[in-house]
Amino acid sequence: MEFNDVIDRRHTVRSFKDIDVSMEQIKRIIDAGIKAPSNNHLREIEFIVIKDKERIKEVIKKIPKTQSPKRVEFIMNSWKLKDEVQIKMYQDSIPKQYSMLCDANVLLIPLFKNKKNILEPKSLSDLNGFASMWCSIENIFLATTNENLGYALRIPFKNEIEYLNEVLEIPKDYVIPCYIAIGHKDDNENIEQVKVNFEDKIHFDRW
Structure with missing residues (x-):
């Protein structure tokens, strides 16, 4: 796939087909993640790959399986959303937080080595490992798109972390930034994207 096509086609997928993703594809995706910029040049990032369905269910058991329409409405009202496209996206995504991970063919858990408390940083440099991990995750998203696969992401809450x-036996000096689901996109999913003209976002010399 041409690079610009990958950029244009990259978007989150929350409904997956029951089709296998090969380990060769997963290895190429992780390899792309490893090649992202690294704050200390050491690439202290690791990945846990889970394909067994029962193991995936065990790992995500702390995520609520369903969200009632009333609960979804309460959440969205608390966020005071205004944009109609954004509202429709959250109406679709909030109830799928469990199913999008459970139904994917691969659950990928990225980890990065971190000696600082990223929730109480004393300076921006305390977040260098966190920033490097997200550079890696973006490479993973692009590589997944290049494989004609889809992905979904969830940030874990404290009780999930x-x-x-515990369940993944993570060393104490490693941090989990998110879950990543990878699989073949369900053809019926069609979430509208917010349209933005990039030229409107460019400022020269000053705002």
Whole structure:
């Protein structure tokens, strides 16, 4: 796929077909993640790959399986959303936080080595490992798109992180930034994207 096509086609997918993703594809995707910029040049990032369905269910058991329409409405009202495209996206995505991980063919858990408390940084440099991990994750998203696959991402809440550290036997100096689901996109999913003219976002010399 041409690079600009990958950029244009990259978007989050939350409904997947029950079709296998090969380990060769997963290895290429992770290799792309490893090649992202690294804050200390050491690339201290690791990945846990889970394909067994029962193991995936065990790992994501702390995520609520369903969200009632009333609960979704409450969440969205608390965010005071205004944009109609954004509202429709959240109406679709909030109820799928469990299913999009459970139904994917691969659950990928990225980790980065971090000696600082990223929730209470004393300076921006304390977030260098966190920033490098997200550079890696963006490479993963682009590589997944290049494989004609889809992905979904979820940021874990505190109770999920504590559980994940235990069930995945994570070393204490490693941090889990997110879950990543990877699989073949369901053809019926068609979430509208916000349209933005990039030239409107460019400022020269000053705002």
